[in-house]
Amino acid sequence: MKRRNFLKQSALASTSVLVPSFLKAFGGGQLLGSRSGKILVVIQLSGGNDGLNTIVPFQNDIYYKNRPKLAVRKNEVLRLTDDLGFNPALKSLRSLYDDGMMSIINSVGYPNPNRSHFRSMDIWHTASDSNEYLSSGWLGRYLDSDCADCESPYHALELDDSLSLAMKGKERTGFASNNPQQLQKTTSNKFLKTVAQHDHHHEEQVAYLYKTMIDTQNSAKYLAEKSKTHKSRVNYPNNGFAKDLKQIAELITADCDTKIYYVSLGGFDTHANQKNKQERLLKNYAEGVSAFVKDLKQNGLLDDTLIMTFSEFGRRVKQNASGGTDHGTANNLFLMGGQLKQQGFYNAAPQLTDLDKGDLKYEIDFRSVYASILDDWLDADARQILSGRFEKVNIW
Amino acid sequence: MKSSEKINHLYWRAGFGLSPGEWQQKKDWSIKRAVDHLFEEAAQIKPVSSRSEFLQSVDKKAGKLSKEQRKKMMKKSRNLIVKQNALWVARMTDDKHSALLERMSLFWHGHFACVTKNSNLVYKQLETIRTHALGNFRAFVHAMCKDVSMIRFLNNQQNKKRKPNENFARELMELFTIGQGNYSEQDIKEAARAFTGWSSDKQGNFEFKERHHDDGYKSFMGKTGHFNGDDIVNIILDRPETAAFITRKIYRYFVNEKVDEKRVNELSRAFLKSNYDIKKLMLSIFKSDWFYESKNIGTKIKSPVELIAGIMRNLQVDFKNPKSLMFIEKALGQILFIPPNVAGWPGGKNWIDNSTLMLRLNLTYYLYGKSDVNFKVKDELEAKKRGQAFRRIEGNINFEPLLNTFDNKSNAAIFDAMKTYLILPPIRLNESDFYPYVYKTHSSDYIKSLAMRMMSLPEYQLC
Numbered sequence: 001m002k003r004r005n006f007l008k009q010s011a012l013a014s015t016s017v018l019v020p021s022f023l024k025a026f027g028g029g030q031l032l033g034s035r036s037g038k039i040l041v042v043i044q045l046s047g048g049n050d051g052l053n054t055i056v057p058f059q060n061d062i063y064y065k066n067r068p069k070l071a072v073r074k075n076e077v078l079r080l081t082d083d084l085g086f087n088p089a090l091k092s093l094r095s096l097y098d099d100g101m102m103s104i105i106n107s108v109g110y111p112n113p114n115r116s117h118f119r120s121m122d123i124w125h126t127a128s129d130s131n132e133y134l135s136s137g138w139l140g141r142y143l144d145s146d147c148a149d150c151e152s153p154y155h156a157l158e159l160d161d162s163l164s165l166a167m168k169g170k171e172r173t174g175f176a177s178n179n180p181q182q183l184q185k186t187t188s189n190k191f192l193k194t195v196a197q198h199d200h201h202h203e204e205q206v207a208y209l210y211k212t213m214i215d216t217q218n219s220a221k222y223l224a225e226k227s228k229t230h231k232s233r234v235n236y237p238n239n240g241f242a243k244d245l246k247q248i249a250e251l252i253t254a255d256c257d258t259k260i261y262y263v264s265l266g267g268f269d270t271h272a273n274q275k276n277k278q279e280r281l282l283k284n285y286a287e288g289v290s291a292f293v294k295d296l297k298q299n300g301l302l303d304d305t306l307i308m309t310f311s312e313f314g315r316r317v318k319q320n321a322s323g324g325t326d327h328g329t330a331n332n333l334f335l336m337g338g339q340l341k342q343q344g345f346y347n348a349a350p351q352l353t354d355l356d357k358g359d360l361k362y363e364i365d366f367r368s369v370y371a372s373i374l375d376d377w378l379d380a381d382a383r384q385i386l387s388g389r390f391e392k393v394n395i396w
Numbered sequence: 397m398k399s400s401e402k403i404n405h406l407y408w409r410a411g412f413g414l415s416p417g418e419w420q421q422k423k424d425w426s427i428k429r430a431v432d433h434l435f436e437e438a439a440q441i442k443p444v445s446s447r448s449e450f451l452q453s454v455d456k457k458a459g460k461l462s463k464e465q466r467k468k469m470m471k472k473s474r475n476l477i478v479k480q481n482a483l484w485v486a487r488m489t490d491d492k493h494s495a496l497l498e499r500m501s502l503f504w505h506g507h508f509a510c511v512t513k514n515s516n517l518v519y520k521q522l523e524t525i526r527t528h529a530l531g532n533f534r535a536f537v538h539a540m541c542k543d544v545s546m547i548r549f550l551n552n553q554q555n556k557k558r559k560p561n562e563n564f565a566r567e568l569m570e571l572f573t574i575g576q577g578n579y580s581e582q583d584i585k586e587a588a589r590a591f592t593g594w595s596s597d598k599q600g601n602f603e604f605k606e607r608h609h610d611d612g613y614k615s616f617m618g619k620t621g622h623f624n625g626d627d628i629v630n631i632i633l634d635r636p637e638t639a640a641f642i643t644r645k646i647y648r649y650f651v652n653e654k655v656d657e658k659r660v661n662e663l664s665r666a667f668l669k670s671n672y673d674i675k676k677l678m679l680s681i682f683k684s685d686w687f688y689e690s691k692n693i694g695t696k697i698k699s700p701v702e703l704i705a706g707i708m709r710n711l712q713v714d715f716k717n718p719k720s721l722m723f724i725e726k727a728l729g730q731i732l733f734i735p736p737n738v739a740g741w742p743g744g745k746n747w748i749d750n751s752t753l754m755l756r757l758n759l760t761y762y763l764y765g766k767s768d769v770n771f772k773v774k775d776e777l778e779a780k781k782r783g784q785a786f787r788r789i790e791g792n793i794n795f796e797p798l799l800n801t802f803d804n805k806s807n808a809a810i811f812d813a814m815k816t817y818l819i820l821p822p823i824r825l826n827e828s829d830f831y832p833y834v835y836k837t838h839s840s841d842y843i844k845s846l847a848m849r850m851m852s853l854p855e856y857q858l859c
Contacts, residue, residue, distance in 0.1 A: 122737060131566065135742035153750065161772045162727065163749045165736075176751040182770060186754055191833045195853060198824040205695055206821055208745055209753065209854035216750040264774075 037148070038377050039252055041261045041307045042139070042166070045285070047269030048117065049311035050278055051331040052350075054090070055104060059083040062352040063317070070274060070319040084349050089282035092290035100343035101293060101302070102336050103395050107350045108369065109330035109362025113313065117269065117327075120312040125166035127367050127386050138370055139260055140169030141385045142378065149257065153215040154223055156260035157251075159244040167262060174262070175216075178244075180223035187217045222257075229254035234295040241265045242288035249295040252305065259378075268311060272322035285309075293336060302338035306377050306396075309334040310366070316358050330362035333369060341396045368393050400816055402688045403430055408820065408859035409650050409696075410434055410682055411495025412488050412705035415712060416801035419817055431682045435675065437494035438530055444483065450476060450519035455598055476515035481725070481732045482718035484522070485701065489708040500529035500678070502701060503649055504536075508572060509740035511733070512545035517600055518733050521545050533642060533672035534633045537573060541625055544596040550738065555592050557610040562588040565628075567738050573632045575641035579617065586614040591625040639668035643677065650681060652692050653744055659686065694821030694858045697747055700728035702859065707760060707851065710818065712794035720789045724759070726773045728752050753857075760851040762789045795844055802843050807836060810843060818850045821858050 053070065057063045058077040077085035078094055086093065096102045112130035114120045126134035136144075143150050156167055156174035167174030177183045196214050201207045230253045236242040244263045251258055265285055270277050289307070296302040314331030330350065350360045372392040374382035383389055400423040407414050407422070411434070414422065422430060444450070454473040461469065487493045488502070504525045512518055521543050528536035540546055547553060550564040565587035569579050593609030596602055614623045617631050632638055643664035647655060663677060670676045681687055698706060704724055707713060715721045725731045729752060730741055755771060762769050769787045802817075804810045811827040833849055835841035850856060 119737060131563070133737050133739035135739075135746055160774065161770075162729075162751045162774050164774075168746065168749065173749045176749065178772070183754075186758065186770070191849060191852070192757065194829060194833070195825065198829070201824075203695060203821060205697055205745070205858055206855060209697070209748065209857055212748055212750060212753050213757070213854055216754060219750065 037259060037304070038379070039259050039261070039301075039305045040373065040377060041248060041263070041305060043285075043289070043307060043309040044164075044262070044264040045268050045281075045309065045311040046117075046121070046264050046266040047311070048120075048313045048315055048327055049268040049281075049331065050270060050274065050325050051311070051314035052317065053274070053278060053325075054087050054282060055106070055332050055349075056085050056087060057083055057349045057352065058085050060349070060352055066318040066352075068319070069323060070325065081345060084345065087279065087282055089279040090286045092283075092286040096290060096293055096336060097344070100340065101338060102334060103340050103342055103344065103346050105333045105335070105346040105364055105369065105393060105395075106348065107330045107360060107363035108310075108333040108366050109313070109360075110365055110367070111362070113329040113359070113362070115313065115327040115329075117312060122165060124310065124312055124366060125164060127370055135165075135168075136170045137164065137166035137168050138374075138385060139166050139262070140173060142169075142260075142374060142380055143172040143174065144169035145380055145385055147378065147380050149259070152219075152257050154219040154256075154258050156262065157223070157258045158262040159247060160262075160264065164262060164264075174260070175219055175223075177220065177223060180220055180227050183216075184220040184224040187220045192217070223251070226251055226254045226256040232295055234291050234298065236291045237284065237287045239284055239288070241284055242291060245288050245292040246295070249292055249299075252296065252301055253299045270315075271320065271324040271326060274319075274324040289336070297338070305337055306339075306373065307334075307336040308369070308373065309336075314360060317352060317355060317360065318358055328359050329356070330360040333366070335369075335395055337396070339396050342394060346393060346395065364393065365390055397688075397690060397693075398816065399426075400424065401693070401820075402427060404816070404820060405688060405693045405859075406430055406434075406682060407495070408706070409499075410678075411499050412702060413709045413859070414817075415491055415709045416797040416817075418491055418709075420801045427688070428683065431679065434494070434496045434682075435530075435679065438497040438500075440494070441497065441526055442493055444487075444519075444523075446479070446483070447519075450480060451516050453516055453599055454514050455600060470513065473513060473515040477513075477518050477733055478718055478722060480515065480518055480522070482715070482721055484732055485705060485708070485721060488701070488705040489713075491709075497526060497529055500674075501525050503646070504529055505732070506735060506740035506743075507645065508540050508543075508546065509735035509738050510543075510546050510549045511735065512549060514545070514600065517545040517548075520600070528674075530675040530678065533667075533674055534629075536674075537568075537629050537633065538626060540572070541568070541591070541594065541629060542602040544600050544602055547594060547596055547602070552591060553595050555588060555594070556608040557589075557592050560585070560588045560592055560610070564588070564591055564594075568629075569632065571739055573629075573641065574635060574638045578635070578637045578641075582615075583617055586616040586623075587628045589614055590616070590623045590628045594625050633672065636664070636668055639672070640664040642672075643667050646677065646681075649743075650678075651687060652695060656686075694819075694855070696859050697744055698857055698859050699741065699743060699747060700725055700730035700752075701732060703728070703756065703759070703857065706859070707763070710798075710851070711760070711763070711847070712797055713763060713791045714794070716790040716792065720791055723769075723773065723787060724789065727755055727771055748857075753854075756857055757852045757854065760848055763791050763793060764848055795840075798847060799840050799843055803839055807839070807842055810839065811846065814843070814846055814850060818847065819853065819855045821855050823853065823855050825853070 053072055056072045056077045058074050064071050072087055076088050078088055079085040080097060110130060114123060114130055123130060125137045127138040128134045139156055143156055154175045158164055158167055158174055158176045159178055160176050161178050163174055163176040196217060199210045201210055227247060227250055230250050232246050232250050236246045248261045267281050296305050310333050311331055313328055315325035315328040320326050354361060367386055367390040371382035371386055371390040372395060374380045374385055403423050403425060454469050488498045524539050524543055528539060550567055551561045552564040555561040555564060562584050566584050570576050589610045593605040595605045611622055613620060616623055616628060619631055644655060644660050647660050667677050729747060735741055769789060802810055802813055808827060830849055834845040
């Protein structure tokens, strides 16, 4: 047993001894939650979210000079610190921030940034260097590493019809399902069930196909059952993203064996008419996440959950001629949860006086964030999974 | 092993399987006859229809275009790339074209992986690939180093004497020729200098820009001189490690992912000795006895394009709408002309996860039943739309050739013949296991329903 595991378990044991029985009855749900281990939820904002209009440097003249049309007006910013504040569309995240459930890391990126959506997304998914091509993702390699309880195929679940590269390891892969009930219908086809009974193949590739097929059948059944176990009592907004988050909350509350959830919100590639588009998306994001956090909190599960939100890159400092912004580099990244040590802003606002050809310079490598999550949240070996050492961010 | 099983293996690896008609004609051929025939067909490259349309310039920077015109131009280019995609798959499946040539081209497309938005550059690159696919690898590399989409894709436009860009030089060595571990970082720097000025004009032709070229002394892989890009290619190709790297990749793709080191060594020595004669190398593989050993048969996971082309051959499918084809390619993870990055498609088990496998197993049913596919492909840039994403695959199956080929007196005989035709690895299900799921009264119904069931076995995913 790893030292950390041991500490966790003994801490748990001691709480249950020390907590008076009337409190135990009250907080029973909480203890039940922590017994199942840590949960990671990754939210991907696809298309390159404009970080500067998300977390607004409202005291910075350079920001206003570069974005005469697009800047968020000073009096509209929801001020968080002396110089940084939320885009008003993030209103519903305000209480999360005030209650210390949110950490914002500024200027996250990587050396020699790539401005292609697909390439930069691959770099984030595989945790590679800019000039390195990997065919496995960071969460997939986490599944490959000897992580605890990883053997179930639905240990990592993506709420989508297809699986992202981040979730594909060399040996194991995550599981993609937008709708477990639907998937169960597709997989419970009688013929495929008969086929499944003729497993026991020795040749590696056939065996792999059979294993994947049977795992899919079983997982769809398990997830469909689990998703019926608990119905959320929180009101979620009526959109696809919020629906995904609601499903995740229901699975977490039902103590599903899934420990990693992956969900995307797309449309952030705002080259033209950015203001309305981005603010509508940010609103969807904030309202969805805020309902999700409320839901987890009500069920005493927020302390066991970490939510990371990222985008493949930020956008250029200067607005373009079409009322939008073009592909940029470093960006802010959000962490949310009930156990953040460093709440609020992790580091200072991005340096707008020190740009690289009009783009923000990164200060924190995204793999430093991964390393902290892997080592300190998931209790894994970040050095092995990321094949290298990245200085960790101390968030919890 | 039946000789027809060997023939099927050959045509699956050197092509995309056989149509029922071809199967009837060729299943009893000797290996020698079949291999010779494949290479005879490949010797003649049949012209591509709509060639002149594809060669039209779609450079959005050329001339003075309004924003609207530029947008229109890009849209036209995108549509032409989709059209080329469908046309290429059609060539893979039409027995009037050389399946071997298209198969080799598909391999090299994954090897010299490249993405461009200009349809005419896509066209030119595929033409270069076809020209050299079974030719001389040395000449091939020289041609790809002057290929404009490759130059642009790997930033060699920005590789100038005053400010070298190493991307092209790095990938040339790491991925296209000699492989990692056989060169130093200094070699990359020197090679990048040699390729300075290798650029393109606005019409999409190769252009050597002398004023950006660094003509100074370079020291590369132990040699010194006023090297240019061609010299660098020749020095790399003189190294036996390059022959070994390419042979190994060919072996893993065409023979077995598990490499028999002794065989690869023999093949690679002969490849180098022949001065990189690709045709000779492929002939020696397909004519060898070991290629037909059972450990090499039915052990390769079909790539999405191989799977689609194979289904199209087996069932004589005609896609009414190229978008249906694009949807399948996208959902299964292999869109022609859009490899994930310069390293190409990783292949093998990487094709498979729970989502792609279920779609693969149900694919023929979606075609047959014309039922809606409940699957939404990822579009990173678009906002997720609400509601279900049903999509119909618009394609027609022509069962006639299948019925003509497999009609027989007894169902048992039909079963055995179809099994040999459709499935390469051994299967554990008996004829009776299929009974609850097939129609047995009329032989035509039996053939159709059995084909559908067999093609949804995991074993059909292998070749």
